[in-house]
Amino acid sequence: MPSFDVVSEVDMQELRNAVDQTQREIDxxxxxxxxxxxxxxxxxxxxxxxDAEFQVEQVMDILVxxxxxxxxxxxxxxxxxxxxGGGKARRVVKVLAGIETDTARKIVKLIKEAKLKVQAAIQGDKVRVTGKKRDDLQEVxxxxxxxDVGLPLQYNNFRD
Known part of the structure; x- marks a missing residue:
């Protein structure tokens, strides 16, 4: 049976490259x-x-x-x-990767409410969607x- 995984992941190598480019531009x-x-x-x-809020915002803009x-x-x-504090400013930015349980439940609920002939199962930090027809999976x-689930989603491991 055809299936695919819904994941939310970040390519760490690309992120590291973006951070390096940002630091180079700052320098x-x-x-x-x-x-x-x-x-x-x-x-x-x-x-x-x-040194100030303005600079941190500038660094954030460059990073984005x-x-x-x-x-x-x-x-x-x-x-x-x-x-x-102390004439300096800093901001911690979290990188979101993986689908949390609440978000995964929301995704499964969305799929079930659509009344498509597919099954969605939460498997750790991803959601596996299985169906009889490839077209149903493409509709999902x-x-x-x-x-809008609040996370950037990727669809991988599409199997027939």
């Missing part, structure tokens, strides 16, 4: 000369540094631009609160693309 831009503007990548977390150019969905970034993909 070469005239308005950042002699400032504490920087960006760090730790596991699934980005930390943006600057570089990430979009690299083909990563910007929706996978979840900016945290801006922390200011179209349905999920239109629905």
């Amino acid at each position: 070469t831009r005239y308005d950042f000369k002699g400032t504490a503007a920087a960006i760090e990548l730790n596991e699934m977390e980005l930390t943006l540094f600057g 631009q570089k990430i979009a150019k690299r083909g990563i969905d910007v929706g996978c970034l979840e900016p945290g609160k801006l922390e200011e 993909i179209a349905l999920l693309r239109q629905a």
Whole structure:
């Protein structure tokens, strides 16, 4: 029976490249000369540094631009609160990867409400959709693309 997986993942190599490009641009831009503007990548977390809120926002804008150019969905970034103190500012940005249980339930509910002849099952941080016809699975993909689940979704492992 045909099936596919609904996942939410980020290509870490592309993310690392985008962060490196952002840091390179920060190093070469005239308005950042002699400032504490920087960006760090730790596991699934980005930390943006600057002398003021304005600089942190500038770094965020550069990062979003570089990430979009690299083909990563910007929706996978979840900016945290801006922390200011001691003449410095920083913001922690979480990188969302994997589908949480609540979101997975929401996806399964959407699929079941559509009354298509498919089965959806939660398997860890992904949702496996199985059906008898390939056309039904393609309808599910179209349905999920239109629905707003709050995460960028990818569809992989499509098998006949």
